Amino acid sequence: MRESPDTRCAVIALAGKPNSGKSTLLNAIVGAKLAIISAKPQSTRQPVVGIHTEGETQLVFVDPPGLLEPRYLLQQAMMEQVMDALRGADAILHLSTLADGAPPPLEELVPADALKGQPVATVLTGADLVPPHERPATAPPTFLVGATTGEGVKEVLEWCREQARPGSFRYDPEDISTQPLRFFVAEFVREAAFELLDEELPYALAAEVDEFREDSDPVYIRVTVHVERESQKGIVIGSNGRTIKQLGALARQSIEHLLGKRVFLDLWVKVLPKWRRSPQRLRELGFPLPGTRNT
Ligand SMILES: Nc1nc2c(ncn2[C@@H]2O[C@H](COP(=O)(O)OP(=O)(O)OP(=O)(O)O)[C@@H](O)[C@H]2O)c(=O)[nH]1
Numbered sequence: 001m002r003e004s005p006d007t008r009c010a011v012i013a014l015a016g017k018p019n020s021g022k023s024t025l026l027n028a029i030v031g032a033k034l035a036i037i038s039a040k041p042q043s044t045r046q047p048v049v050g051i052h053t054e055g056e057t058q059l060v061f062v063d064p065p066g067l068l069e070p071r072y073l074l075q076q077a078m079m080e081q082v083m084d085a086l087r088g089a090d091a092i093l094h095l096s097t098l099a100d101g102a103p104p105p106l107e108e109l110v111p112a113d114a115l116k117g118q119p120v121a122t123v124l125t126g127a128d129l130v131p132p133h134e135r136p137a138t139a140p141p142t143f144l145v146g147a148t149t150g151e152g153v154k155e156v157l158e159w160c161r162e163q164a165r166p167g168s169f170r171y172d173p174e175d176i177s178t179q180p181l182r183f184f185v186a187e188f189v190r191e192a193a194f195e196l197l198d199e200e201l202p203y204a205l206a207a208e209v210d211e212f213r214e215d216s217d218p219v220y221i222r223v224t225v226h227v228e229r230e231s232q233k234g235i236v237i238g239s240n241g242r243t244i245k246q247l248g249a250l251a252r253q254s255i256e257h258l259l260g261k262r263v264f265l266d267l268w269v270k271v272l273p274k275w276r277r278s279p280q281r282l283r284e285l286g287f288p289l290p291g292t293r294n295t
């Protein structure tokens with residue numbers, strides 16, 4: 001890692017309701033598709049880390065799930081990760097869509113122990129959907145962003161850079177994430193499910209990489225798609241396997257793009273009853289359970 005008296009760093013957490021555009025902004029900042037995006041809420045379940053290094057400043061962005069009232073154990077585990085992301089942050093970007101307007105202060109949305117007085121900027125997303133003359137006037141630390149068009153991202157980054165403090169880089173300046181390829185593979189399978197499947201199904205679905213042979217050509221990746229019920233398995237497979245084929249083709253595009261290699265994606269659907277409410281299943285799928293963290 002670069003050791004220099006001039007290097008500066010900050011960890012920046014994104015916070016906001018589901019669908020406020022956190023993952024879209026993370027990708028716009030990093031300039032690559034890391035986090036999955038969906039028009040349906042609650043697509044992010046585990047925080048995605050994106051690194052932005054420019055000159056002597058390294059910013060580490062954490063894109064956690066959206067803020068919600070948990071109704072089952074998976075959602076509790078998701079909130080646990082939001083709190084971890086906030087606690088570990090030097091500064092916070094609080095997102096809300098322009099349509100929803102300015103969000104209430106974060107202190108009203110999260111437990112007091114999740115915050116430690118970090119600077120918070122408000123980011124209003126979806127600016128591209130509103131003609132310029134109808135947009136509200138804003139001044140730092142409030143920003144208007146069209147994350148899909150990249151408008152306003154530079155100004156947000158400038159604010160983030162101002163939050164950086166002297167310190168050596170934590171990561172190689174070339175790195176854009178800290179997470180293994182397996183993580184992104186499973187995420188891209190879930191993203192395809194959010195795109196292609198309706199109603200409850202994307203929420204009842206988890207993806208797990210069982211095998212990843214990077215040295216084979218094409219790269220061989222076997223993924224188990226877990227659903228909660230036999231009837232859901234039937235829908236995910238579809239008649240003559242049509243749906244699972246579509247799902248695989250869509251996920252494969254994103255995976256090949258990230259890997260820069262051809263991929264053979266072998267998808268298997270299994271029923272894992274009630275995994276979203278099972279501490280053991282959630283732990284196996286890599287979710288931290290509430291109250292089990294050393295903080
Ligand atoms: N037009 C426009 N659409 C946006 C913008 N930001 C996000 N979106 C869209 O809003 C939807 C939600 O975006 P995400 O980035 O997945 O939202 P999120 O906050 O990560 O959502 P969760 O992970 O569910 O908490 C997607 O359909 C995005 O394409 C924006 O600035 N402009």
Ligand SMILES: [Mg+2]
Pocket residue numbers: 022023024035036037043044063064065
């Ligand atoms: Mg997200």
